[in-house]
Amino acid sequence: MPALLLASAFAIAGGVSSGESMAADAVPAEVDRLMQQYDGSGPGAALLVLQDGQPVLRRGYGLADLEQGTAVGPQTNFRLASVSKQFTAAAILLLAEDDRLHLDDPVRKWLPSLPVAGEAITLRHLLTHTSGLIDYEDVMPDVFDRQLRDADVLEILEAQDRTYFAPGSAYRYSNSGYALLALTVERASGHEYPAFLRERIFQPLGMENTLAYVRGGPEISHRAYGYTAVDGVWTRTDQSPTSAVLGDGGIYSSIDDLAKWDAVLYDDRLLADESRRMAFAAATTTDDPDVDYGFGWRITGDSLWHSGETIGFRNVIVRYPQQRLTVVLLSNRNDPEPYSTALEIAARFKR
Known part of the structure; x- marks a missing residue:
């Protein structure tokens, strides 16, 4: 592992650094x-x-598994839901750097079974939610004998x-696009x-417990359910038909693995400068006037x-690159929404 990543991993393992400010x-x-x-409970x-690359707070609250009474800790693995999209985008950017694809490739170059209505859609449109693709959740079968996979999303969209x-021409958040x-x-x-x-991504960065989970594949260590x-009772709702x-x-x-991910977003150890510039640049406005x-x-x-x-999980990562400040809040419950809490926490560390 590169020296900087080793330093980051050591800092995380050791908790708060001795250089923390009095504030x-x-x-x-x-x-x-x-x-x-x-x-x-x-x-x-x-x-x-x-x-500044150091964990000034690294804490677990509540339980990862109510049935077993397992407490949440820094190594607890949560289903990231749409926080996953940044890794999908990074994978596409890595392949663009390898010259295996180009961001303005028509999607039908790679997925030719898509209908003619999608012939003008490019990979860039998928990345920025500007494709206009139909949401697969809205048209998926009412009864499905197994969980949907990405290939099933393609099959649904073929119709x-x-x-x-x-x-x-517009923005509409699209899970379909990221499946494609x-x-x-x-x-x-x-x-x-x-x-x-x-x-x-995961092995080079030392993210040893991070994975795209497939039933029958490697199990999730330190798993949060x-x-x-x-009706006032916590009920396990860990998987849905689209999970x-x-x-x-x-x-x-x-959070320990995401600290390693955050570290490489500041330099070119994983993605080239131009790839990171594109990922972090405002490519489109959204349905919120304050958000690009x-x-x-x-x-x-x-x-x-x-x-x-997603069902049973709510998460957020908020980065302030100019201040080198990041807040990650991962939860295994359907409520509350964590973004506002993360912003309140960040406000207490801003300089």
Whole structure:
């Protein structure tokens, strides 16, 4: 592992650095108050605050597995849901750097079974949610004898010879697009999507417990199970019919591994400078006037962020690159929404 990554991993393993400021020393009690809703005997959350590459807060709250009474810790792996999209985007950018594909390739170059209505859609449109693709969740069969996979998304879209709008003319958040990007990674690389992520991203970065989860494949270590409050009782709701679609939300990771991911977003150890510039640049406005979208990242002011929501999990990562400040909040419950809490926590560490 590169020296900088080893240093980052050592800092994470060792907890808060001795160089922490006095202001930061005074913050944890206030953060614990904000995180109190996750603490106790219910499903919980893991919280990481990184400042200048060091973990100034690295804590678990509540339980990862209610049935076994397993507490959340820094190594607990949560289903990231749409936070996964930044890894799908990174995979596409790596293949573009390899000259295996180009961002302005028509999607039908790689997935020729898509209907003619999608002939003007490019990979760039998929990355930025400007493709106009039909949402597969809206047209999937009411009864399906197994979980959907990315290939099933393609099959569903093959029957939809229409788009919501002309590609590139508008924005509409699209899980369909990121499922097709995962399939494109497979076609362009010759490797299955989980293997490509493992070999090109997770293993080189030392993200040893991060994976795109497939039933029957490697098991998830330190796994958090998802829960939903039903009539005041926490009920396990860990998987849905769409939980096996990988490109739009199927990655499991922990705050410790995401600290390693955050570290390489500052330099060219994984992605070239131009690739990171494109990923973090505002490519389109969104349906929120305060938010733009890049490649797998939302952009608000000086922050880069993305949330992720799926049955039993709600997560967010918020980065302030100019301040080298990052907050990661991962939870295995359907409520509350974590973005506002992450912003409140970040405000207490901003300089």
